[in-house]
Amino acid sequence: MKRRLRVGLLWHTFGHPNLGVDALARANSALIRRAAAMAGIEIRFITLGTPTRPGIDVPPDVEIGPHPSIRQALRGRSRFLAEVRNCDMVFDIGEGDSFTDLYGARRFAFQAGTKLAVLATGTPLVLSPQTIGPFAAPHHRALATSILRRAKAVHTRDHLSTEFAEALGVRQVKEFTDTAFALPYEPPGPKGRPRIAINVSGLLYAGGVSMRLDYRALTHSIIEAFSAVGAAEICLFAHVNGTNPPDTDEPAIDELARRFPQTTRIQSFTDSTAAKTFIAGADFVVAARMHAAIAAFSSGTPVVPIAYSRKVNGLFAGLDYPHFVDAQSDDLERATTTILAAFQQRQQLAQAVAVGRRLAEARLDAYVDELALLLDQVVSRHPNRIHEPA
Template sequence: MRVLTLWAQDASSNLGVRVLGEGTSALVRLAHPGSEVVCQSYRQGPAPVNIGVPRTLLRERVTDRAGLRSWMRSFDYVVDMRAGDSFADIYGLQRLFAMSSMAEFVRSCGVPLVMGPQTVGPFDTPRGRAIGRWSLHRATKVMARDPLSADAARALGRPVDVLTTDVVFALDVPEPGPERDVLLNVSGLLWTSDSHGPASRYQELVRGVIADLQERGRTVTLLSHVLEADDAADSDVAVVRALGDELGLDQVVPTDLTDVRRAMRGARLVLGSRMHACLNALSVGTPAIPLAYSRKFAPLLSAVGWPHVVSLADADARDAVRGLLDRSDDLTAAAADVRPTAQPMLDAARDCLRALV
């Protein structure tokens, strides 16, 4: 069995994207043991062309000059992951159109296309809704990783085949790393950009949360979840290092996905500004307090029994974090139930893939 995963990487500097790559590979192998799984995103991967250029895809569809059509037909099916949350128009129509063009290219090659476990929507523009509706109806199978996404698909006239959860739960639980008290993931994107709300407000909140933790006698270690790379403009590393040096806090810059998951399993508590930082923690049994910057956090986490999400858009976000810190023992006990809750949902995704072949 040979399977292609689109728009997810197993060697990305963004460890959330790496979760999508390695987690999807693990899910495929649960369905079809021994399968070869190939990851491709833009130029990252073995495809003979950049798959993010619609004009190139159209030319290859007609001529197969670079061999993309022949290469695509070497796969038994394709799992389209859309970077987890890019099947939406919030990142611009160009990105949505490019990814959807690649999905259409797959279908034109006669290869089954599965919309893998991901966020569906929001689609706030007429053109975005039209592209989303077309992609959903063209897919062989559609999965959503949260109920709100399933509702979005239904609103576009194509109910999902499977309501599942994130592929992080397909990853093995690693041995614990060094014992630490609190790991605080600081987002370089939120710290330096106003694209998801005022950066100054986020900085104030992070500093306040650190002060609240220290007042409670907790030991804080800062954590990077997006590493440094030539194309990682939103890396967490520079911010974590600068803030850690300023406040005299230890810092963890993991080497890979296993390393960060080991670090989280060794911690007593994780506070995360990246959704997959929180999911990595919960999937290894460590409680997490998400500092959510978008609507993708709450429905996914609530579906696996974790309603403890703090929205950065709320004026009382710091108070909400304080309230959860006061319930640390309750959170620790509840975290043990998350993976067992997620498992049947993941099994549904596995069974869906098994039924393809």
């Protein structure tokens, strides 16, 4: 008898223009797959949430499922609900940081509504490691609290989210780390001259986040400073693609490449694995997108993240890595000095990265152990439905 499970991947989007979301989908499904193998379970996935673009490479055990539609649900013909009912378990990663009302009521409604739909079907809901909150509106906080308390398990990726969830009275919360640390990549080949890779955030460059640091001025400052040294190739790369500013990084990078012709504009990547492979070949990275920083860190590359929100500070502080710019408190002079000093001390940064990587790997090992237990519990409770002839 072969033990089998059909697992829903809620808000896991393969091929998302934000490569961080793509990285979460690929890495978390790989970790669930690893846990299933440990438990002796054959697993099949179906995605639930943002649709995948055509032509995207998707693992063979992943089926691309439906996008939730309120109109269909009201008509009683919701394919989303039908697919949820056919799942034995649903893992929801919330695209990393979307379970909050920071991005507006509509986005919160979609995040909360889909979670409530899963709970309403009786399908076990597990929140995979992600940022939880904040919820500014009292009615949003009350609804989120109800969802979190009813979930089978709640997993966070940083201590701030853990403390926030516990303050809401969530007892089944466990802290691990960002699953994107497990994203695979191709090891770099032989290197020539040193390569400085600067990940530019179009959102921050357009002033889309309220913070003390003048990010546009900082970007100009470090490009000019590295150009004056002249010993390294300066590469500009995106980690959010597409044509919808300010969410995309590409227009800002194109502008910078015209302004600083001595830089190399890296062609945009089709998926997060390709991006991480490039990042792994750099000698030093400045990353404004959190998952670009994670790609560097988890491939052993010295990196200075630009921490513009608590999700970034909490994640890297939790890995004993203090080498980041705090965009909410640092001014231009301090941020520039931090980055240039880090470049000069990149061997020491590499040692700190190695220590942090071991911490992240240990936490992901613990996460896989937890997943294996959860998957086994579902199989054990429904033996007639799950156990089929091989």
